[in-house]
Amino acid sequence: MSKTFEVMFLPLAAVKLPLYPLHVESHQERLQQASAVAADGFNARPVLIDENAIVVDGADTYCALYNNSIDKVKVVLVGGASEKELRTLRRALRVLPNLNIYTDKLVADFECLLDAGYPIHSYIAGLIELFESFLPNAENHAEEILADATAPPEAWES
Numbered sequence: 080m081s082k083t084f085e086v087m088f089l090p091l092a093a094v095k096l097p098l099y100p101l102h103v104e105s106h107q108e109r110l111q112q113a114s115a116v117a118a119d120g121f122n123a124r125p126v127l128i129d130e131n132a133i134v135v136d137g138a139d140t141y142c143a144l145y146n147n148s149i150d151k152v153k154v155v156l157v158g159g160a161s162e163k164e165l166r167t168l169r170r171a172l173r174v175l176p177n178l179n180i181y182t183d184k185l186v187a188d189f190e191c192l193l194d195a196g197y198p199i200h201s202y203i204a205g206l207i208e209l210f211e212s213f214l215p216n217a218e219n220h221a222e223e224i225l226a227d228a229t230a231p232p233e234a235w236e237s
Contacts, residue, residue: 084168084209085156086125091144094126094152095133108139116143124172127165130158136169155209171206 126137134141135157144152157165192199 084160084205086209087154087156088151089132089154091141091150091152093132094128094141094154095131096138096141097133097135113139113143113146116140116147116149125153125155127157127168127172128154130156135165136172167206168209171209 124137124140126140127135129135132154141152155168157168160168189199189203
């Protein structure tokens with residue numbers, strides 16, 4: 080995985096809000112993040128930042144952390160990412176809190192893309208690696224999952 084999507088933990092004071100946010104969260108998103116932060120602290124959805132530590136997405140999470148006097152923030156450095164990569168990552172991070180509900184749909188969507196012939200094997204592998212970095216415990220099976228994700232489609236057929 081490239082340095083584009085590097086996951087880090089930073090002091091909240093080291094991260095800056097932009098003057099003009101690129102993405103404005105809805106009232107419902109702000110409330111959802113406030114309750115997630117209250118329940119799970121800085122392990123709530125990570126904040127996307129650029130190479131200057133300016134929030135690209137996740138101002139709602141940042142504000143919820145600040146309001147709850149939490150001084151650490153989980154960030155994903157997205158410097159150099161394309162707009163398409165940012166949109167995809169934003170979408171994936173919105174799904175993360177409800178991943179158990181959406182897992183089947185996410186798998187079905189990936190299968191549809193593969194069936195349609197889109198070359199997304201490396202993308203899926205990168206996404207799995209990124210998700211793996213968000214897991215709180217180190218005892219996961221990222222290598223096995225990555226091996227399955229990068230295998231050619233013929234190997235998936237039984």
